[in-house]
Amino acid sequence: MAELVLEAKDACDWIYRGEGAANLILSFTGSFDPRFDGKVLRVQKVKKNGISCEELSSALSVHECLLWKEDCDLLSAPTREIAEHLYVQHVMRPLLGSDHVDAGVRVLVSRDFLEALGKNILSQRPSWRVNDADVNTQCDYALLISDHSVFPHALHDGELSISVEIKIPQLSQYDPLDMFSGSKERILKSIKDLFSTPQNNFRVFLNGSLVFGSLGGGKYITNVHHDKAFEDELKSVIEADDGIRTICFLELVSEAVFRSGLLNRLLEVQKLDAFDIEAAIHSYYDVVSQPCVICKKLGEDRLSGRYSSLHSLPLDGSLKIVKEYLIAATAKDLSLMISFRTREKGDPKSPYNVIFHESTGQSFDYKVSFIDLDMKPLEKMIYYYELDQKILRCYTKMMETKKPLENSAKLEEKPPYQEKSIVEDVIGA
Structure with missing residues (x-):
């Protein structure tokens, strides 16, 4: 659908449907167009925290190219946006089933379209989302993907569909x-x-x-x-x-x-992370060819400490651990x-x-x-490790405040959702 270009005059045909951390979802409300029947438009956002559009739209880093070297299409992608589209198409779709994953089709969008769109939907967006990010007007493409909340071809007039996400x-x-x-x-x-x-x-x-x-x-x-x-x-x-x-x-x-x-x-697919983040982070530092910060903090030698077996792996072994951890992270966040x-x-x-x-x-x-099969950046391994450590510290602190003798049995039998509340506290902090 490369011949289709959305211009400023088309912006009024798209209305706000919702958004996540990285993208806006828009529904088509113009006159019937078979190209948009049963579809929604996914438009990239850009943060207001100083991250430039150039950083968001750049191609994969050198180390990410190593990570995804078996998926040649990803390496040839001129922008990260296109690489992420190819990731869904060539990595996640085969794993989860082609009948259940729609990678979407890229359509050209003009800067004028994106600017007009951003103005039109501003009042419909939650204020905290508006304060966090804008429409990324530097993107050349948007994704046209299936609207999974409806059926593309009606059985009869007045047909109703109901969906749950x-x-x-x-x-x-x-x-x-x-x-x-x-x-x-x-x-x-x-x-x-x-x-x-x-x-x-x-x-x-x-x-x-x-x-x-x-x-x-x-x-x-x-x-x-x-x-x-x-x-x-x-x-x-x-x-x-x-x-x-x-x-x-x-x-x-x-x-x-x-x-x-x-x-x-x-x-x-979620089980691909055979190593938890406390182990996988060591492989990450080997992949990016940096001294292991974690071993240094632990006061251990990289080649003789408890994680020496991980650091002794050949590069392909480290790449496999990190790659599968990030794929599993996508599967856990979809x-x-x-x-x-x-x-x-x-x-x-x-x-x-x-x-x-x-x-x-x-x-x-x-x-x-x-849906929401986003490729996780390689650098997010550090975030996952730091979050894991925050959760561990929060949990340890909570345990220390309990009376050991009176509450030991209750803590052993604590339902999983109580642990989840700790995660919520940390993420919300």
């Missing part, structure tokens, strides 16, 4: 072990826990419009008002009495998660999008998987996709 690593009472357990009952429990404390990790869209959860990444607390409003929104999709539509919907979501089997595949649409008797045969919901007597098409 789940961010896998959770900072709530949700326990990831339930989600990945393979048990219907535990998966349903995890979905209920996500719904009760969604924050930015459980969002529901009706025909692409947010009806539950946070739009821009802020906190979202469920309460009676929100529960009632969501229950009413479900009237158009879930055929059930007042008060039970929400649980019927959560059952539908958990059944789709269970049936898809995709969490098993995701878990295998989101799962599950979309449904109701099926009526007489509808044509479905190209999608179908679920029959016994409680409502309805049949639904459903599809499951992975």
Whole structure:
């Protein structure tokens, strides 16, 4: 779609849909255009903290080229933006399944388009996001990707689709072990826990419009008002009495998660980090050909200390450890999008998987996709290590404040979500 160029006059056809730390997502609202049917536009942001556009748009570093040398297309990418697109296409898509990952198509965008777009959506963005970053007007491309919250071809007029976005690593009472357990009952429990404390990790869209959860990444607390409003929104999709539509919907979501089997595949990719960050950080320093800062802090000799076996690996061994750690980090930070649409008797045969919901007597098409598959910069290894150390210090301090004899048994049996609250405290600090 290289011949398509979005100009300033086109900016009014795109509206704010949401955003993450690095990108804005926009929906098309202009006259019907088959090129944009079932698609959203992903536009890169630039931080307001002094990081220049040139730094963000530069190609891979010398050491990143070493890391991804087996993926030649990435090495030839003229900008990091293009390299990240190729990373999704050539690294993550084969690992997670081509049917469940859309790398998108690059489209040319003019600077005038990006500037007009930034002005048009300014009032729709959360203020804290606006204070953090702007539209990156130096980019030449935006990504046109599938809108996973809708189905591209309607079965009939007035068709409704409902979708849920789940961010896998959770900072709530949700326990990831339930989600990945393979048990219907535990998966349903995890979905209920996500719904009760969604924050930015459980969002529901009706025909692409947010009806539950946070739009821009802020906190979202469920309460009676929100529960009632969501229950009413479900009237158009879930055929059930007042008060039970929400649980019927959560059952539908958990059944789709269970049936898809995709969490098993995701878990295998997450397990690529065979070495935790306390070990992998040593390989990082070997990859970047620098003296190991961690060994120095530990007062150990690089070749005779406890991590000497890691430092003795050939370069290819160190590259493998770091590369797989970063791929696993992508897999731990992605989101799962599950979309449904109701099926009526007489509808044509479905190209999608179908679920029959016994409680409502309805049949639904459903599809499951992975989104937010961003390539992690090599330098982020330092961030991961420092975060791990902060969590460890915070946890140790918490343990020291407890009365050892009275609380030892309780601490041994502490639920996983309490540990997660420590992570939340550290990240929020």
